[in-house]
Amino acid sequence: MAEVVLYDYWRSTASWRVRIGLHLAGIAFESRAVDLLHGDQRAAAHLARSPQGLVPVLDIDGTRLTQSLAMLDYLEATGRIALTPADPAQAARARAVALGIACDIHPVCNLRVVAHAVALSGRDETKAEWMRAFIRPGLEAIEAMLDAQGPFAMGNTLTLADLCIVPQLYNAARWGVQTDDLPRLTRVAAHCATLDAFQKAEARAPRTT
Structure with a gap:
């Protein structure tokens, strides 16, 4: 191979x-x-x-x-x-959550977008303000899109949504965005943190020599 x-x-x-x-x-x-x-x-x-x-x-x-x-x-x-639920409605909901993060929150918080906003404003503080302005409302919407019960975003089934949620919550924490008052997202993150694949994939700064 x-x-x-x-x-x-x-x-x-x-x-x-x-x-x-x-x-x-x-x-x-x-x-x-x-x-x-x-x-x-x-x-x-x-x-x-x-x-x-x-x-x-x-x-x-x-x-x-x-x-x-x-x-x-x-x-x-x-x-x-296998990241797609068998039920078409659940599959569509999982895809909507993934797209809500990957296509709505993520692009506007891309480094080159934020760098352009900082350059236009002439203020370094714009970077953190920009991130918080878009991440928090985006995650509030995602919170409302998740199942109320179950360890994962779509209840008992691991889906594409979970793979998008965990990294985005890391980014939220990095920029000082409060998320602990969003119980569904908090529940999903806590459960995924116990899974081996999520632990191995965690962001780790490269070693310096």
Whole structure:
């Protein structure tokens, strides 16, 4: 089997989703860092992998994939993981939660978007203010979209929604966004934290030598 390589950045929530998926699938992979703070994503070598200049990029089965949700779809389509509920309504609800995070909260809080806002305002403080302004309302909406009972976002079944929620809550904490008053999200995060695949995928700063 061809080597599986994930080009990622340790704090990237999109990369984090894919790390969880790979660990759930039991797939050994090599992580190759793309340092977003140093601008590695804009280097010619990375743009050849990802024309959008984003992480993650996944090399698997002799093919190269971009966009985290597409990667997770691929892992499911190839029989490695199961993240879609059998019930079509629940499947649609899980997808809505995932998209609510990956397509609504995440893009507006992307580093390059925030950097542009800071440059326009001329204030370093804009970064944290911007993050908090979008993350908290977004998570309040996600909270209302979750099942009221059960360990996971969609009750008793692990879904794509859970893989998106956990990294986003990390990002919320990083920017000082309160979430402990959101009981459904708090419940999901606490349960997922007990699972091996989520523990292995956690964001860890690279070691310095």
